[in-house]
Structure formats: structure tokens, C-alpha cells
Amino acid sequence: MSEHNPFDRVVEPWEAVMEDMEATATEYREAGWEVLELHPGDVTVLDDERYGLDVLVPGDEYERLTDLAAAGTFDSYEVYRADESGIAFVLAVLEDPDSEQAVCCPAYYEESEADGMARRAHEEGRMYTHIRPLANDEAVTFAYEDPDLFFTD
Numbered sequence: 001m002s003e004h005n006p007f008d009r010v011v012e013p014w015e016a017v018m019e020d021m022e023a024t025a026t027e028y029r030e031a032g033w034e035v036l037e038l039h040p041g042d043v044t045v046l047d048d049e050r051y052g053l054d055v056l057v058p059g060d061e062y063e064r065l066t067d068l069a070a071a072g073t074f075d076s077y078e079v080y081r082a083d084e085s086g087i088a089f090v091l092a093v094l095e096d097p098d099s100e101q102a103v104c105c106p107a108y109y110e111e112s113e114a115d116g117m118a119r120r121a122h123e124e125g126r127m128y129t130h131i132r133p134l135a136n137d138e139a140v141t142f143a144y145e146d147p148d149l150f151f152t153d
Helices: 005-028 059-071 115-124
Strands: 036-038 042-047 052-057 075-082 087-094 101-110 129-134 142-145
Touching: 005 036, 005 075, 005 087, 005 101, 005 129, 036 059, 042 101, 042 115, 052 059, 052 101, 052 115, 059 101, 059 129, 075 142, 087 142, 101 129
Parallel strands: 036 101, 052 129
Antiparallel strands: 042 052, 075 087, 087 101, 129 142
8 A cells, every 4th residue: 555645544444434334324223313424526625705625426416415415404514534544434314303314425635734614614513515516516505503513723
């Protein structure tokens, strides 16, 4: 494994995040919830007018997400975070308790590239994930009132 190849630095921790997502989704399903698991192809740090994590997902997952977001209110969430080799790995679980629906959104970012995003999130008191398909520029955006969950001290 080469320390200079970014893929080598992330493959094992990313597989662990995906396994954690599957286990978390199973727990929700066993409790009677419907769960959408997202499988990002790419995640980009945004730190300009629109800040947060830009999460690129397959079109079919995005279509299901837009249907869920239109029908529900995802105003509750859990965020799980781990660091490995200078990369932050995040699993955000967004919940609509009234309809018992959850969205599992794994993401990652290079900690060295996140200073602007972290600063904006702390200034605004809110962190965002912007989830979108490859096909166009629309996105479903979720806000998190506790940005500290995404960053180390």
C-alpha cells in the first residue's frame, strides 16, 4: 500500500463506514423504519457561498431521496465521525420520526482542505450536506445545527 495514493489511504476506512451504515440501517429496519442508504461516488468540500459537503449519489438513489424529502421532515439526526490518515469519515443519519423514515449519508473529506468549511459552519452555527445526482445541478440539502459533530476540536 502506498501512502501517496489517496485511494490506499481511504479504502479500508471507507469500507468500514459502509459496513457501519449497513449495520445502522439494519437496526432502523428492525425497529420498523424505512431506510434509504446512499452510496456516494464523490464528496467535495464546499467553502464559498454554498458551504458544506457536496455529495454525489447515483440517480436512482437521488430520485428516492427527493421523494422522501418532499414527503417528510428530516429534523432529527445522528452524526458519527472517525479520522484516519488525515481524512474525516462521517455517517449522517437523518430521521423523520413521524413517518419512521431515515436516510443514511456517508461522506468523507480531507481534513487539510476543510478549514474554510469548518470556519463557515462554526460562524453560521450550521453544517450542510448537499446531496445531488451527476446528471444536473439540483440538490437536496440537509442542515445540522451542531457543526461540531463534523469536526475535531
